[in-house]
Amino acid sequence: MSDASRAVVLREFHSPLVLERAEVPEPEPGAVVARVSYGGVCGTDIHLHHGHLPMPTPVVLGHEAVGRVWRLGEGVGADLLGAPLREGDWIAWASSIPCGRCYWCLVEGERTLCEQRRVYGINQRFDDWPHLSGGWADFIYLQPGTAIVRLPEGVTPEQVISLGCAGPTVVHGVLHIAEVRFGDVVIVQGSGPVGMAAAMYSRLSGASKVILVGGPQNRLELASELGVADVYVDIFETTDPEERVQRVLGETERGRGADLVIECTGAPDSVVEGMEMTRRNGRYLVLGQYTDRGAVPINPHVITRKQLTVLGSWAFAEAHHVEYIQSLPHLSRWFDLPRLLTPYPLEDANRALADVEAGRVMKAVLATG
Ligand SMILES: [Zn+2]
Numbered sequence: 001m002s003d004a005s006r007a008v009v010l011r012e013f014h015s016p017l018v019l020e021r022a023e024v025p026e027p028e029p030g031a032v033v034a035r036v037s038y039g040g041v042c043g044t045d046i047h048l049h050h051g052h053l054p055m056p057t058p059v060v061l062g063h064e065a066v067g068r069v070w071r072l073g074e075g076v077g078a079d080l081l082g083a084p085l086r087e088g089d090w091i092a093w094a095s096s097i098p099c100g101r102c103y104w105c106l107v108e109g110e111r112t113l114c115e116q117r118r119v120y121g122i123n124q125r126f127d128d129w130p131h132l133s134g135g136w137a138d139f140i141y142l143q144p145g146t147a148i149v150r151l152p153e154g155v156t157p158e159q160v161i162s163l164g165c166a167g168p169t170v171v172h173g174v175l176h177i178a179e180v181r182f183g184d185v186v187i188v189q190g191s192g193p194v195g196m197a198a199a200m201y202s203r204l205s206g207a208s209k210v211i212l213v214g215g216p217q218n219r220l221e222l223a224s225e226l227g228v229a230d231v232y233v234d235i236f237e238t239t240d241p242e243e244r245v246q247r248v249l250g251e252t253e254r255g256r257g258a259d260l261v262i263e264c265t266g267a268p269d270s271v272v273e274g275m276e277m278t279r280r281n282g283r284y285l286v287l288g289q290y291t292d293r294g295a296v297p298i299n300p301h302v303i304t305r306k307q308l309t310v311l312g313s314w315a316f317a318e319a320h321h322v323e324y325i326q327s328l329p330h331l332s333r334w335f336d337l338p339r340l341l342t343p344y345p346l347e348d349a350n351r352a353l354a355d356v357e358a359g360r361v362m363k364a365v366l367a368t369g
């Protein structure tokens with residue numbers, strides 16, 4: 001007899017998510033069925049729910065998750081790094097499968113830019129086989145080609161899900177594209193999971209000072225308890241953007257601005273402000289604008305006059321996910337990652353989504369037990 005799985009399904013934008021049931025398929029050769037322990041709720045899920053990103057429906061949401069091997073398909077004996085895989089092993093997986101054949105995959109070597117990427121929890125329809133293609137469920141079907149990593153000794157599932165997709169997103173953008181240099185003064189705009197991760201990785205990469213600009217206060221307090229930054233600036237306290245820029249510049253040497261400013265807000269306005277916080281000849285990374293929230297007026301003279309390097313970074317590829325998992329023992333020595341988490345039962349997915357949208361929690365996760 002086959003197993004059944006509950007799954008949180010997005011049927012219509014703006015409407016409440018629905019808890020449904022589906023049969024757990026047997027894995028085809030090369031596939032793995034995982035028993036999900038935690039499915040993370042990401043800011044992107046809010047935007048998906050509002051229909052801000054083109055996607056099909058119905059879809060089982062959840063592009064970040066961690067769990068254990070339930071069934072191994074024929075021919076799957078090891079993870080991406082060669083570690084043997086057995087039923088019951090703790091695993092994590094990259095959220096997307098690039099096609100591996102297109103111009104972007106092969107010529108540019110930028111697998112995140114692949115236009116045929118299959119993404120769990122975003123573009124795999126619930127009414128198409130194998131149905132269970134999202135992390136907000138008891139089980140997920142990991143298609144052949146999924147980059148699966150067995151959790152290293154000592155790494156807990158709570159650590160893995162604590163930053164969710166923000167972890168590998170920051171590995172890609174901050175470590176590989178913006179490349180924090182030893183001694184850099186870094187400003188991070190935004191204090192959600194992406195901002196937290198950006199501050200943590202900057203600090204461990206040798207930043208001499210990290211200034212976190214964000215809010216609301218509960219998030220900054222948690223950030224401060226974890227010690228991710230040196231200075232915390234509450235955007236709800238200093239609400240005037242110009243005043244805020246001056247306040248932040250005052251924290252940099254001779255008011256010159258930061259060597260690197262990392263945008264992790266998702267709010268288009270913050271890009272204008274962030275460029276003002278960057279020093280002349282500095283780098284500005286736009287990392288948080290994953291969904292399209294419209295245009296803002298930008299004065300391009302600022303880029304020329306300050307000789308700015310403006311960078312973008314889109315999502316993450318398999319290698320960044322592996323690097324995130326492998327960095328967890330080190331990251332965990334410095335930061336108590338599971339403190340970021342607020343667990344909810346699967347049937348409370350709508351409440352979890354609302355709490356994330358209101359900024360009431362840092363990192364909501366659906367715990368399936
Ligand atoms: Zn995400």
Ligand SMILES: [Zn+2]
Nearest residue numbers: 099102105114
């Ligand atoms: Zn491709």
